[in-house]
Amino acid sequence: MKNIYLLIGGIIFVLASVFLLTDILSYFTKLPPPNVAGEFGDQFGVLNTLFTGLAFVVVIITLRQQAEQIRLQRQDLQNQKEDLKLQREEMQRQCAEQKRQADEFEAQNRLMKIQQFDSFFYNYFNQIYKFKDDINKMKIKNRGYEYKLIHSVYEILYDVYHNDEYKILDKISIDLIKGIMAHLRLYGDSLYIFFQYILDNNYLDDEQKIFYLRILSNSLDSTENKVVYFYGLFCKYYNIAEELNKNGILYKDRVIEQFSIDSTLDSLRNNMDVERNVWLQNWQPTQKNTM
Numbered sequence: 001m002k003n004i005y006l007l008i009g010g011i012i013f014v015l016a017s018v019f020l021l022t023d024i025l026s027y028f029t030k031l032p033p034p035n036v037a038g039e040f041g042d043q044f045g046v047l048n049t050l051f052t053g054l055a056f057v058v059v060i061i062t063l064r065q066q067a068e069q070i071r072l073q074r075q076d077l078q079n080q081k082e083d084l085k086l087q088r089e090e091m092q093r094q095c096a097e098q099k100r101q102a103d104e105f106e107a108q109n110r111l112m113k114i115q116q117f118d119s120f121f122y123n124y125f126n127q128i129y130k131f132k133d134d135i136n137k138m139k140i141k142n143r144g145y146e147y148k149l150i151h152s153v154y155e156i157l158y159d160v161y162h163n164d165e166y167k168i169l170d171k172i173s174i175d176l177i178k179g180i181m182a183h184l185r186l187y188g189d190s191l192y193i194f195f196q197y198i199l200d201n202n203y204l205d206d207e208q209k210i211f212y213l214r215i216l217s218n219s220l221d222s223t224e225n226k227v228v229y230f231y232g233l234f235c236k237y238y239n240i241a242e243e244l245n246k247n248g249i250l251y252k253d254r255v256i257e258q259f260s261i262d263s264t265l266d267s268l269r270n271n272m273d274v275e276r277n278v279w280l281q282n283w284q285p286t287q288k289n290t291m
Helices: 002-029 037-042 044-136 149-163 171-199 206-218 222-234 238-246 254-260 263-290
Strands: 139-142 145-148
Touching (some): 044 149, 044 171, 139 149, 149 222, 171 206
8 A cells, every 4th residue: 555655656746847847947047948849858858867866776775675575585584494493303302202201111111010020920939839848748769768759750760761771661650750740730830831921021131031030940959950841841841941941941961861852751741741731621710710
């Protein structure tokens, strides 16, 4: 609207200047008005020069205004770039903060899970140790000596390994071991289930897993350790037993090694697997009802 007023005012000024120029010039120059058209036209030479100069001034002003506008636009663009940069930095800071919070939450959650596992571990460990204590109260006589139930398995294997030329278990030895293994079932299965639970725990690193596994293995004496390994081979815990052996948790000597690869024990292994599965089916419902 302001530009329209300026345009109208400019037109009125130009028209007024054209019609009043003769009188204005006569007034200031003290000369008579021109009588010839040529002379009248010559009067506008000064006006032409004036407007040409004004037009040049307007062009300069316009160029300066355009330059100023361009400068302001560049400044706006620079400000926008700075704003975008600040926004990007703020987003990066927020993302970093969110990641830090997520990592902190994950660390706290992991610590809580480890603490829960630690509490569960020692409660379960005490229960397993009680199972072993109850088993060790039972004794079997062999070669005039009275052995703990777990040790008696190794003594039978040891006798066969050293006294039998072919190192093959006879039916009496097989039946005796099967009878002993039946008494070891609750302890042996609980122990291997616990081994597997530790190995599968996602919140423990390898060093922590070895730590807890060694606590379990340290509760066994040398003979018990070998018999537990032997038990795992015959009760479908082969992979766990071998993995624990590689990590130095469970170990075997030449006696255990001989019978662990003896093909004559396949029937014993199969019979024990069947009996163990039947026992687990009968045992699990009882456990569920007590929870």
